[in-house]
Amino acid sequence: MSFLVAFLVSALSGFVALSWEILWYRLIAFASGGSPASFGLLLGAYLAGIAVGALRVRRHCHGEGGATTAGIAGLVLVAGLVAFVCAPLAALIRVASHWLLGLLPIFVAAGLSGAILPLLAHAAIAPDERAGQRLARLYLGNILGATAGSLVTGFVLLDRLDYETIAALLLMLSSLTAALLATGRALRPDRIGLAALALLLVALPLSRGLHRGFWDRLLHDPEHEIGPVERVVQNRHGVIAVTTDHTVFGDGAYDGRISTSLVEDVNWVIRPYFLAALERRPKEVLVIGLALGAWTQIVANLPGVEKVTVIEINPGYLELIPHYEPVASLIDDPRLEFVVDDGRRWLQRHPERRFDLIVQNTTWHWRAQASNLLSREYLELTRSRLGPGGTLILNTTFSEDAMRTTMAVFPECLRVYNAMIASTAPFHFDKERWRANLLAMRLDGRPVFDLADEKQARRLDEVLGLIDTLDSGPAKEVIESRAALERRLGLEPVITDDNMLSEFRRLHW
Amino acid sequence: MEQEVEGLAATSGTERAVLIIFALSGFSALVYQVAWQRCLFRLYGINVEAVTVVVTAFMLGLGLGSLLGGRLSVDRRRDRLRLFALVETGIGVFGLLSLPLFARVGAATLAAPPLVTALITFALLLLPTLLMGSTLPLLTAYLVDRSGNVGRSVGSLYFVNTIGSAAASVLVVVALLPLLGLQGAVIAAALGNFAVASIALRLRRGSARR
Numbered sequence: 117m118s119f120l121v122a123f124l125v126s127a128l129s130g131f132v133a134l135s136w137e138i139l140w141y142r143l144i145a146f147a148s149g150g151s152p153a154s155f156g157l158l159l160g161a162y163l164a165g166i167a168v169g170a171l172r173v174r175r176h177c178h179g180e181g182g183a184t185t186a187g188i189a190g191l192v193l194v195a196g197l198v199a200f201v202c203a204p205l206a207a208l209i210r211v212a213s214h215w216l217l218g219l220l221p222i223f224v225a226a227g228l229s230g231a232i233l234p235l236l237a238h239a240a241i242a243p244d245e246r247a248g249q250r251l252a253r254l255y256l257g258n259i260l261g262a263t264a265g266s267l268v269t270g271f272v273l274l275d276r277l278d279y280e281t282i283a284a285l286l287l288m289l290s291s292l293t294a295a296l297l298a299t300g301r302a303l304r305p306d307r308i309g310l311a312a313l314a315l316l317l318v319a320l321p322l323s324r325g326l327h328r329g330f331w332d333r334l335l336h337d338p339e340h341e342i343g344p345v346e347r348v349v350q351n352r353h354g355v356i357a358v359t360t361d362h363t364v365f366g367d368g369a370y371d372g373r374i375s376t377s378l379v380e381d382v383n384w385v386i387r388p389y390f391l392a393a394l395e396r397r398p399k400e401v402l403v404i405g406l407a408l409g410a411w412t413q414i415v416a417n418l419p420g421v422e423k424v425t426v427i428e429i430n431p432g433y434l435e436l437i438p439h440y441e442p443v444a445s446l447i448d449d450p451r452l453e454f455v456v457d458d459g460r461r462w463l464q465r466h467p468e469r470r471f472d473l474i475v476q477n478t479t480w481h482w483r484a485q486a487s488n489l490l491s492r493e494y495l496e497l498t499r500s501r502l503g504p505g506g507t508l509i510l511n512t513t514f515s516e517d518a519m520r521t522t523m524a525v526f527p528e529c530l531r532v533y534n535a536m537i538a539s540t541a542p543f544h545f546d547k548e549r550w551r552a553n554l555l556a557m558r559l560d561g562r563p564v565f566d567l568a569d570e571k572q573a574r575r576l577d578e579v580l581g582l583i584d585t586l587d588s589g590p591a592k593e594v595i596e597s598r599a600a601l602e603r604r605l606g607l608e609p610v611i612t613d614d615n616m617l618s619e620f621r622r623l624h625w
Numbered sequence: 626m627e628q629e630v631e632g633l634a635a636t637s638g639t640e641r642a643v644l645i646i647f648a649l650s651g652f653s654a655l656v657y658q659v660a661w662q663r664c665l666f667r668l669y670g671i672n673v674e675a676v677t678v679v680v681t682a683f684m685l686g687l688g689l690g691s692l693l694g695g696r697l698s699v700d701r702r703r704d705r706l707r708l709f710a711l712v713e714t715g716i717g718v719f720g721l722l723s724l725p726l727f728a729r730v731g732a733a734t735l736a737a738p739p740l741v742t743a744l745i746t747f748a749l750l751l752l753p754t755l756l757m758g759s760t761l762p763l764l765t766a767y768l769v770d771r772s773g774n775v776g777r778s779v780g781s782l783y784f785v786n787t788i789g790s791a792a793a794s795v796l797v798v799v800a801l802l803p804l805l806g807l808q809g810a811v812i813a814a815a816l817g818n819f820a821v822a823s824i825a826l827r828l829r830r831g832s833a834r835r
Contacts, residue, residue, distance in 0.1 A: 134684075156659070156798035160791045163655075167787035170780045230787070234780040243773050245701055248766030251779055252695020255761065259688030266680045458670030464735055488667050613667060613807070620803035 117185050119250070121300060122240035123257040126233060128293040129192065130261025132286055133229045135269035136199045137162055139282060140222050142274075143203050146355055146368035147215035147334045150483040152619040161219040165226025173231040188235050189297035195228035196290020200283055200319075204326045207333035216625070233258055275352040280327040284319035291315050331357050335365060347439065349432035356432045362440065364408045366430070369480055371407045374440045376414055378554070378564055379575050386579060387535040388414040388475065388509065389564070390595075392557065393550035393583065394543050396507055398472035399423070404459035404489070405478035406433050409443035415475050416449060417559050424452045425469075431456045445560050460488055463497050470503040481515035482624035487616040490518045494613075495525040499540065508538045514592075517617045521610040523598060531596040532582075547583045551576070640768060642828055643706075644785045646821045647764055650713060651789030652796075653821070654757050656814035657720055658683060659797045660807055661750065664724055668731030669742055678743045682750040689751075690758020697759065698766030705767040710825040712756045712763070717818030719753045720811055761786065 141158055148154040202225050206218030233254070241250045273282050292312060331345045335357065343360035354367040364371040373383040388411045391398075397420035403412050406428035416424050428434070434454060438444050446452060455462060459478070476498075478489050488494060490512075498508055508526065512518035514534045523529050526538035530545075537543070554576065557564045565576045585594035590604055611617040662679050669678075697708060727749060734745050761782060768778040801810040 153798045156794045159655075159794035163787045163791035163794060167784045167791060170787065171784040173780060230783075234783060237779045243769055245766075246699060247769045247778075248698030248762040249695040251765050252691045252698075252762040255691045256688045259684050259691065259758075263681050263684035263688070266684065267677060270677050270680070460667065461670030485663075485666065615806045616663075616802060620798075623799060623803070 117236075117239045117297075117300065119240050119253075121296065122236045122254060125188075125192070125293055125297055126236055126254050126257040127261035127264075128289065128296070129229065129232045130258035130263075131265040131268075132196065132199075132261075132289050132293070133166075133226075134262035134265035135273075135282070135286055136202075136225070136229075138266065138270050138274070139279060139286075140202065142279065142355065142367075143206055143334070144215065144218065144222075145484075146331075147206065147210050147218055148625070149369040150367050150479070151624045152482070152484040153623050153625060155484060157216070157219060158222065161223045162226045165223040166230030168223075169227035169230030169232075170234050172227070173234050185239065185297055185300060188232065188239065189294040191228060191231060191235070192290055192297060193294040195225065195232065196287050196294070198228055199225040199290070200287045200323070201326065203279065203283065204330060207330050211333050211336045214625075271352060274350070278348075278350045279330075279355075280323045281320065283327070284316060284323035287319045287323070288312055288315040331355070334368060335359075347436060349435055351430070351432050353430040353432060356430065356436060358408070358436060358440075364436075366407065366479065369483055371479070372410060372477075374408045374410060374442055376410050376442045376559055378579060379572050381579075383410060384533055385410060385414060386582065387411075387511070387532050388477075389554065389579075390532045390535075390537070390545070390550075390582070391415065391473070391507070391509060392418055392553035393545040393547070394507065394537075395545070395549065396472070396505065396543060398507065400471050400503070401425070401473045401475060402469075402471040402501070403427065404463075404474065404476045406454070407477070408433060408440065409437050409446050411475060411477040412452075413443050413446055413559060415473065416446070416452060417557055419553055419556060421473075422451060424449075425471075426452060426454050427457055427459045427462045428454065429456065429458055442559075460494055460497070463501055466501075469501060470506070471501060472503055472506050474498055474502060474506070474508045476509070477511045479513070480624075481513045481518055481618035482622070484619065487611050487613070487618045490515065490521060490618050491611045491613045491616075492521050492524055495521060499525055502540065505541045505543075506539065507543065508536075510536045510538065512536055515611075515618050516605050517609065517611050517621060519601060520605055520607060523601060523607060524610045527598075529598040529601065531594075531601055533593055533595075545583065547580050550583070551580055554579070637771070639828055639831065640771060640781075642824065643764060643768065644781055646824050646828075647760070647782055648785040648789035648792075649817050650757075650760055650821050651786035652793040653716070653720070653814040653817035655790040655793035656797050656801060656810055656817075657716075657723070657753065659794070659802075660811045660814070661723060661727070663807060664727050665731075665746055665749075668727060668735075669746065678746050679750070682747040683754050685747075686751050686754020687758035690755035690760075691762055692758075693755060694759030694762035698762045701770070704829065705763050706825050706829040709760060709763045709767075710822040710829070712759055713818045713822040713825065716753055716756045717815040717822070719756070720815035720818060723753070724808055724811055 141155060144154045144158045202221040205221045209218045237251055237254055241247055269282065292308065295311065331348055342363050345357045346360045347358045349356045357365045362374040364374060375382050376385055378385055378389050399420055399422045401415055401421055401424045403424060403426040406412055406426050412426055438447055479486055481490055502508065510522060512534050519531060519536055522536040522538050526540060528539045528542050530537045554564050565572050567573045582595060587597050587600040588594050609617060665679055697703060698705060730745060730749060734742060764782050765778050772778055797810060801813060805813060
């Protein structure tokens with residue numbers, strides 16, 4: 117085998133292998149709901165597969181012997197096919213068992229892929245004093261291919277194509293690589309184009325068929341009944357799935373329900389509505405984490421709000437919002453400014469901005485990287501962006517560590533369900549003000565409560581009763597003062613950038 | 626599979642020791658990758674651009690390092706184990722300084738435009754990844770000299786290094802980060818590099834005596 121062919125195959129294999137790794141990370145992150153362990157375990161299975169693959173081919177590397185070129189070509193093709201069926205298999209396994217077992221087909225596919233480079237090296241490199249240097253070049257080809265794979269697949273393909281199409285493209289690329297090896301020389305570009313087209317015509321419908329119902333299977337949860345997935349947005353930032361009952365999943369984790377109704381309150385929107393019980397009238401609001409916008413719609417309609425800056429890392433939510441009536445009007449509201457960015461980075465890069473209210477309804481505290489938006493360092497940054505008498509409302513997603521951390525940074529705190537309302541200055545709340553504000557509030561021109569409806573009038577009294585639950589105990593659906601929280605939870609430990617406690621105190625599997 | 630593992634076991638004592646330290650080297654490298662990714666994401670944001678820059682910087686650094694190691698490995702007069710030990714020491718020293726260095730550079734370049742940020746991230750990661758990438762060809766050349774078989778040498782080294790990385794990718798999330806935190810995990814990885822360097826030097830002295 118010529119060194120040039122070996123180099124090209126090495127580069128193409130690197131491209132395909134790293135592209136699959138990116139796709140599999142998306143798959144496993146979604147299946148696990150974004151567990152902090154998912155990346156490490158995927159990488160572990162992937163690397164262990166590559167290592168075992170490399171070890172297994174040692175027997176084919178004796179002296180002058182070794183796998184034939186046709187044998188290596190066959191291996192490239194089989195590796196491509198096995199990688200192609202990994203995701204549908206992992207989704208079936210997810211339904212039958214635990215997502216962790218979905219790593220098994222990935223281990224096998226990575227093993228086949230890991231066998232390619234040593235076989236190529238043995239076939240194309242003579243065992244002389246230049247072996248190290250030639251190996252370095254072959255390895256460089258593999259790494260350049262892998263780098264291109266990470267850039268092209270992670271940056272371009274994932275933003276424009278769905279999982280199913282990229283899987284078909286990668287299968288096509290593996291088939292072309294096998295053909296390159298089998299023929300031993302590069303084909304003419306027009307022939308490559310024709311072959312690619314023919315392969316795609318087969319691979320695309322095959323991929324669509326194999327991945328049918330795929331996202332539903334990955335969301336399968338026997339404990340919580342949800343409707344089938346009705347919309348999926350896939351982009352380079354992740355996968356958002358919305359079910360027919362308007363439950364939203366961001367990368368496989370529950371993101372909330374698309375409802376702003378305090379009458380039904382299926383998604384505990386009483387938490388942002390509680391801001392209307394405070395004596396404060398925020399004008400300038402910052403929202404970190406938009407998702408499908410239920411909280412944003414509510415705070416944008418609090419009495420007195422003039423401007424709302426919304427930071428969201430995934431623009432896919434902005435594509436979905438117009439489809440859902442309770443939040444659709446957000447997009448055209450001239451008071452709202454949407455910024456696609458990382459919340460922490462945006463805060464760091466805008467030291468000049470000050471807000472009367474910061475609203476943070478971000479993801480589960482146990483998810484990978486969530487501690488970046490819950491740590492003491494982060495909350496100190498948030499505090500520095502509040503104007504005098506400014507307020508923070510933070511969804512702790514039941515993390516007692518996050519509650520303690522909020523108390524470590526803000527002297528004034530109140531727990532409302534699992535949210536913390538915090539400030540540097542004392543704040544007050546009362547039932548009459550809340551009643552008046554709730555009755556004055558309109559969302560899309562409709563009142564939050566219509567007192568002409570007896571059921572709604574009763575529900576309003578029930579909602580206002582929340583204030584009477586102050587310090588009634590540790591139950592979820594109550595309010596709790598800082599003093600009571602301190603007695604119950606203490607003040608240590610808190611989440612820091614270094615300990616990442618919210619993610620690693622109890623690893624979420 | 627058993628045959629292959631027996632094959633590994635059949636290698637000489639020195640070769641076995643080389644394989645063990647290369648596994649530890651792979652372990653440390655992956656601990657750094659996870660820790661540095663987290664640190665850089667915090668400084669520059671967890672958007673896909675940042676993820677891609679970190680992954681690309683790692684890949685290219687490793688690739689260029691491989692070329693550098695390949696070039697150094699050609700000359701048989703060079704003491705490859707000594708070079709390897711020096712490289713591991715360099716990785717460990719950088720590791721110890723890495724988190725404070727990233728924090729300082731991150732704070733100083735916060736307002737920089739995205740392209741400049743990407744270049745800075747790349748520059749920060751280039752030296753250590755270059756060093757990491759150079760280790761495989763150096764040890765390949767060392768083992769090929771002893772065994773005369775490229776495929777087996779590459780396969781063995783690639784296997785142990787990758788197994789070390791695979792073990793690290795699991796252990797870093799289930800043990801190192803939960804027990805030691807970010808800085809603690811990086812210090813553990815640096816200690817791993819220093820241990821690898823000192824064993825490599827000891828092996829070199831042993832070989833020279835024989």
